[in-house]
Amino acid sequence: MFGLFRLSTLGMLALLLVLLHPFNGFLLTGLLISGGMLMRLTMIMLGWLKGPVLVRFEKYGDEEDFFYPLPRLCFWLGLSTIFTSLWVANITQLYFPGEAIGVLVLAAGFVLNHFSDYARAHPNPLLIYPHWLLDLFFRTSRLERRRIAYMWLRLPWRTRLFYNGNDRAFLQWADSIIIATLY
Template identity: 45%
Template sequence: MVAIPVILVSVIFLTRSVLIVIGWLKSPVIRTFEQYGDPEQVYMPLTGLLFWAGTLAISLGVWVSILASLSFPLVLLGFLLVMTTLLIFQNPDRAAPWYYRIFRLPRWYHQLRERTTRYERRRIAYAWLRMPWRAQLTYNSDDRAFFIWADYIIMGTVMDEEDALFLNSRGDPT
């Protein structure tokens, strides 16, 4: 049976997507902050959630229809979810304004985007990637502690920028 491994993989990645949406898994979102380039990639976690829910619905529908010899409408729902996800991936610029009117989760992501610059978010991403695994687990589950940690990174960024401006104004070579 091919459907059982697909169901297992879908459940695993659907669980991962749910953890991202509710804010208990921050690493995939923070990794998007470290990218360079003109258009900043806006992270849309609902697309992964829809894709894996659609994949699970399709595989469960096929599995149930084989076992019970019945047509099962879950396949159609799964197909619609996967097609919606593909449309969002193909047109992220057109989907983003509608996406954020409807879906503003995870909250910590939107709060961080509103109060930081792109440079500060990139510094947060680099610090997060160097952080030990246990510390990441602590900050994943506690948004308040995460924002305190992020504020320290932001203060370090501001201090670093001010030091560079101070040294340049004195004429010191850098």
């Protein structure tokens, strides 16, 4: 209940900021959204958030979904750079060519997204993030990864928080799921 109240309060403050200062409110809202998504993607790449990666293993079909976070990282980093540069320039009247840097990072993300099929065909173990995913790919089959993903959904949220922060315990839990499904 308190979290919902806090979220609605933040939403009302953001709406008030947009109404009082439309351009600053727009820039700050864009900065908060892109910064939040950048933080989320960073947590996924560091291995602190496993749910969004495990959801990809649930799908049935011919081809398994490939987790390649670099284009998304460039996209959110570019947007964060653009919004930050515009916001700081609007507040301080000091201009920095951050928009150009942001556009270059966005272009790099577009190029990386265009060549994602090459990254899928030639995986580099040093560039696969998070590292627990690399270990899981080498030790499990597609069916085992799907079972791990479905069992992840059945875990209580506190257990998920524990496994999000502890890769070794997560891999031991995944081994227990594999052993339980074999026998």
